[in-house]
Amino acid sequence: MSRLTAVERCHRGRALGVLLSLTAAASAGARAASQQRPPNILFIYADDQSYKTVGCYPEALPGAHTPNIDRLAADGIRFHGAFLGAWCTPSRASILTGRLPHGIESLRPSEPYPSGVYDPKLCPFWPKVFREKGYVTAQIGKWHTGVDAGTGRDWDWQVVWNRPKNPKNAGAYYRDQILSFNGEERVEPGYSTDNYSRWAGEFIRGGHRDPAKPWMLWLCYGAIHGPTTPADRHKGLHRNTPVREPADILPPRPGKPDYLNKTQAWRRAPDGRLVAGASGEAFGDAAGQGSATYQDYIRQVQECTRGLDEGVGTVLKALRESGQLENTLVVYTADQGFAMGEHGFRTKLGPYDANYRSPLILSRPGVIPRGKFSPNCVSAPDLIVTLFSQAGLKLPWKMHGRDVSALLKDPGRKLSRPVYYEYTGDRFGSDTTRIVSETPDKAQYNNVPWYFVAREARWKYIRYLTPGVPEELYDLERDPEELVNLAALPAHRSELTRLRRLAVAEMKRTEAGYVERLPEPTPIGE
Numbered sequence: 081m082s083r084l085t086a087v088e089r090c091h092r093g094r095a096l097g098v099l100l101s102l103t104a105a106a107s108a109g110a111r112a113a114s115q116q117r118p119p120n121i122l123f124i125y126a127d128d129q130s131y132k133t134v135g136c137y138p139e140a141l142p143g144a145h146t147p148n149i150d151r152l153a154a155d156g157i158r159f160h161g162a163f164l165g166a167w168c169t170p171s172r173a174s175i176l177t178g179r180l181p182h183g184i185e186s187l188r189p190s191e192p193y194p195s196g197v198y199d200p201k202l203c204p205f206w207p208k209v210f211r212e213k214g215y216v217t218a219q220i221g222k223w224h225t226g227v228d229a230g231t232g233r234d235w236d237w238q239v240v241w242n243r244p245k246n247p248k249n250a251g252a253y254y255r256d257q258i259l260s261f262n263g264e265e266r267v268e269p270g271y272s273t274d275n276y277s278r279w280a281g282e283f284i285r286g287g288h289r290d291p292a293k294p295w296m297l298w299l300c301y302g303a304i305h306g307p308t309t310p311a312d313r314h315k316g317l318h319r320n321t322p323v324r325e326p327a328d329i330l331p332p333r334p335g336k337p338d339y340l341n342k343t344q345a346w347r348r349a350p351d352g353r354l355v356a357g358a359s360g361e362a363f364g365d366a367a368g369q370g371s372a373t374y375q376d377y378i379r380q381v382q383e384c385t386r387g388l389d390e391g392v393g394t395v396l397k398a399l400r401e402s403g404q405l406e407n408t409l410v411v412y413t414a415d416q417g418f419a420m421g422e423h424g425f426r427t428k429l430g431p432y433d434a435n436y437r438s439p440l441i442l443s444r445p446g447v448i449p450r451g452k453f454s455p456n457c458v459s460a461p462d463l464i465v466t467l468f469s470q471a472g473l474k475l476p477w478k479m480h481g482r483d484v485s486a487l488l489k490d491p492g493r494k495l496s497r498p499v500y501y502e503y504t505g506d507r508f509g510s511d512t513t514r515i516v517s518e519t520p521d522k523a524q525y526n527n528v529p530w531y532f533v534a535r536e537a538r539w540k541y542i543r544y545l546t547p548g549v550p551e552e553l554y555d556l557e558r559d560p561e562e563l564v565n566l567a568a569l570p571a572h573r574s575e576l577t578r579l580r581r582l583a584v585a586e587m588k589r590t591e592a593g594y595v596e597r598l599p600e601p602t603p604i605g606e
Contacts, residue, residue: 117294117407118214118215118294118471118472118473119294119407119408119409119444119447119470119471120294120295120296120297120404120407120408120409121294121295121296121297121408121409121411121467121470121471122284122297122299122395122399122408122409122410122411123296123297123298123299123411123467124299124301124392124395124410124411124412124413125175125221125298125299125300125301125413125414125415126301126303126304126388126412126413126414126415126439127168127222127300127301127302127303127304127305127414127415128304128305128306128414128415128416128417128418128428129303129304129385129388129414129417129418129438129439130417130418130419130420130434131161131417131437131438131439132144132420132434133146133304133381133382133385134146134149134150134439135147135149135150136149136150136153136154136158137158137439139560141323141324141378141382142321142322142323142324143318143321143322143382144382144385145382145385145386145389146385146386146388146389147389147393148389148390148392148393148396149389149392149412149439149441151396152392152396152410152412152441152443153441153443153451154450154451155443155445155450155451156410156441156442156443156444156445156448156449156450156451156452157441157442157443157448157449157452157453157454157487157488157491158439158440158441158452158453158454159440159441159442159453159454159456159457159458159487160440160453160454160455160456160457160537161417161433161437161438161439161440161457162413162437162438162439162440162457162458162459162460162463163436163437163438163457163458163459163460163499163501163533163535164413164414164415164416164438164459164460164463165181165415165416165460165501166416166428166429166430166435166436166501166502166503167415167416167428167429168194168224168415168416169187169189169194169196169224169225169506170503170504170508171415171416171460172223172224172225172415173187173203173225173508174459174460174461175415175460175463175464176205176206176207176225177203177204177205177206177464177479178206178460178461178464178465178475178477178479178480178481179461179478179479179480179590180459180460180461180480180500180501180502180590180592181502181504181507181508181509181512182502182504182508182509182512182513182590182592182593182594183480183509183590183591183592184203184508184509185199185202185203185508185509185510186198186199186202186203186508186509187203187225187226187508187509188506188507188508188511189506192247193247193250194224194243194244194247194250195227195244195245195247196224196225196226196227196244197226197227197228198225198226198228200228200230200233204476204477205230205234206464206468206476207219207230207234207235207296207298208230208233208234209473209476210296210471210473211234211235211236213471213473214293214294215293215294215295215296215471216236216237216289216290216293216294216295216296217234217235217236217237217295217296217297217298218235218236218237218238218283218288218289218295218296218297218298219234219235219237219238219239219240219297219298219300220238220239220240220276220279220280220283220297220298220299220300221239221240221241221272221276221299221300221301221302222241222243222300222301222302223240223241223242223243223244223245223300224243224244225244226244227242227244227245229242229245229260231260231262231263232262232263236288236289237262237283237288237289238260238261238262239259239260239261239262239276239279240259240260241257241258241259241272241302242258242260246258251307253272253302253303253305253306253307253309254271254272254273254302254303254307254309255269255270255271255272255309256268256269257272271311271312271387272301272302272303273301273302273303273311273387273388273390273391274311274387274390274391276299276300276301276302276391277390277391277392277394277395278394280297280299280391280394280395280398281394281395281397281398283295283297284297284395284398284399284402284404285398285401285402286402294471296471299395301388301391303384303385303387303388303391304381304384304385304388304418308377308380308381308384309384310380310383310384310386310387311384311386311387314383314384314386314387315383316383317382317383317386318379318380318382318383319379321378321379321382323374323375323378323379325354325374325421326420326421326422326423326434326561327561327563328422328423328424328561328563329346329354329374329421329422329424330344330346330347330348330354330424331344331424333423333424333563335564335565335567335568335604336423336552336565337529337544337549337550337552338549339524339527339528339529339549340423340424342527343424343425343427343429343430343526343527343528344358344424345357345358345421345424345425345426345427346358346374346421346424346426349371353373353374354373354374354375355371355372355373355374356370356371356372356373356374356377356426357371358424374421377420377426378420381420392412396410405445406444406445406446406447407444408444409442409443409444409447409448409467409470410441410442410443410444411440411441411442411463411467412439412440412441412442412443413438413439413440413441413463414438414439415438416428416435416436416438417433417434417435417436417437417438418434418435419432419434419435420434422434422435422561423435423562427526429503429525429526429528430528431503431531431533431542431552432562433540433556433560433562434561434562436501436533437457440457440458440463442488447488448488449489449491452491452492453491453492454487454491454492454493455492455494455537456484456487456493456494456495456537457499457535458481458484458499459480459481459499459500459501460481461479461480461481461482462481462482462483462484462499463481463484464479464481465479465481465482465483465484466481466483466484466485466488468483469483469485470485470488480589480590482497494537497582498534498535498536498579498582498583498586499533499534499535499536500532500533500534500535500583500586500587500590501532501533501535502530502531502532502533502592503525503528503530503531503532504523504525504530504545505523505524505525505526505528505530506525507525510593512530512592512593512594513592513593513594513597516530516545516594516597516598517594517597520545520546520547520597520599521546521547523545523546524546529544529545529546529549530544530545530546531543531544531545531549532545532583532587532592533583534579534582534583534586535556536579537556537557538555538556538557539553539554539555539556539575539579540552540553540554540556540562541553541576541579541580541582541583542554543580543583543598543601544599544602545594545598545599546599547599547602548599548602549602550565550567550568550601550602550603550604551567551576551601551602552565552567553565553566553567553572553575553576553579554566555572565604567603567604568603568604580601584598
């Protein structure tokens with residue numbers, strides 16, 4: 081091969097420089113086009129998941145193994161938590177409307193459980209708006225908000241396990257689910273967590289959608305709801321994991337409301353073991369019926385969480401390999417938390433962080449800072465208002481949330497207002513005001529009185545809508561497990577008064593009709 085002359089080398093160098101410049105320009109143009117297009121939204125929604133099951137949370141249980149969720153947090157922002165709902169239906173209803181339960185009209189339960197109904201004209205869901213504005217919308221997995229799942233109205237593509245529509249199949253959280261594929265029903269074998277992850281990956285890679293449009297996928301896992309069932313490949317992996325017992329898993333609990341004796345789910349067996357089933361409650365799992373030990377129960381939860389984490393890995397891999405990671409806002413959370421012994425519970429429902437608080441992680445490489453922690457918590461309406469903001473869309477109706485997009489740029493910034501959340505059992509909208517006004521003694525569900533909460537980074541105030549239940553105040557910095565109720569102590573009277581006012585202000589802002597019918601605060605011991 082002959083040597084290149086100096087002139088030839090010069091021309092070749094210039095050509096290479098032009099090629100590199102054109103390549104860089106094309107790459108920059110592609111990035112600019114990607115930034116101009118609204119982001120895709122991947123909204124991953126676990127079920128009954130305590131933040132303590134997620135390894136990247138400092139409160140994580142010993143042995144918590146969630147490398148894919150942890151990696152998502154390393155690529156984005158881990159929030160202190162989210163308060164989305166007290167149980168399945170109100171959490172999902174708040175997510176789909178951007179409103180708190182007291183502001184959601186027409187939604188109501190019907191027999192047999194978990195059947196339910198709502199009027200789409202009175203209770204519209206926002207995915208329909210995204211669809212009308214150019215998004216392809218999809219939902220995969222669990223549905224627990226009325227029989228009407230919105231196929232063809234709210235969702236372009238849907239693989240839905242509709243519990244309200246098929247009550248006899250409502251316990252099939254992990255296998256043999258009756259699924260509707262855009263209206264065509266069939267029984268689907270296989271492990272549900274794996275199935276949902278596979279179908280989500282197919283959608284992300286381009287299946288069932290127009291590739292020219294941005295997309296929004298609500299991926300609703302059934303894990304780790306009871307009957308908490310690990311995949312076969314994970315059974316036994318935590319057999320030797322150490323388990324720590326919560327400080328107040330058994331009574332007495334001085335200063336706490338008496339209703340906790342009715343929700344007490346654990347007892348000390350004659351042989352000294354801590355076992356489930358004290359009050360006979362089951363809440364969808366077999367732990368109580370089988371008197372499972374506390375250690376075995378926690379290990380089973382850990383093993384079930386592994387499949388959920390692998391599912392997150394599957395969908396994130398689809399994003400990376402399809403080149404959509406940088407233009408996809410990923411949200412990871414759960415419908416609510418789940419107390420695993422704290423305050424005697426083995427369920428959600430309660431006002432405490434252990435019951436209600438969900439993990440929350442947001443990620444979008446190149447847009448959201450990596451590996452950050454935000455000390456803030458957000459509500460379901462906050463989250464939905466923020467999704468509209470990130471998509472560049474106007475709110476279609478009055479939502480109860482506030483846009484927290486500023487936290488996606490400055491995660492350490494502390495919000496100057498409380499997170500407000502509530503529990504009104506299985507009642508919604510104007511029904512909540514009617515019951516509080518006319519039959520307040522009936523303002524309870526599953527032995528838990530209705531309540532509202534104003535929560536700041538340090539202070540938390542709990543007030544019940546059922547007469548005769550004492551209010552609660554906690555210093556979360558000194559007492560993160562909410563063991564010592566400070567409401568009756570004179571030293572904390574100013575904080576109590578301030579938080580009462582904040583809570584009332586939030587009720588008025590969100591037009592809670594029951595604000596004018598609040599029972600008088602009940603001192604502890606009365």
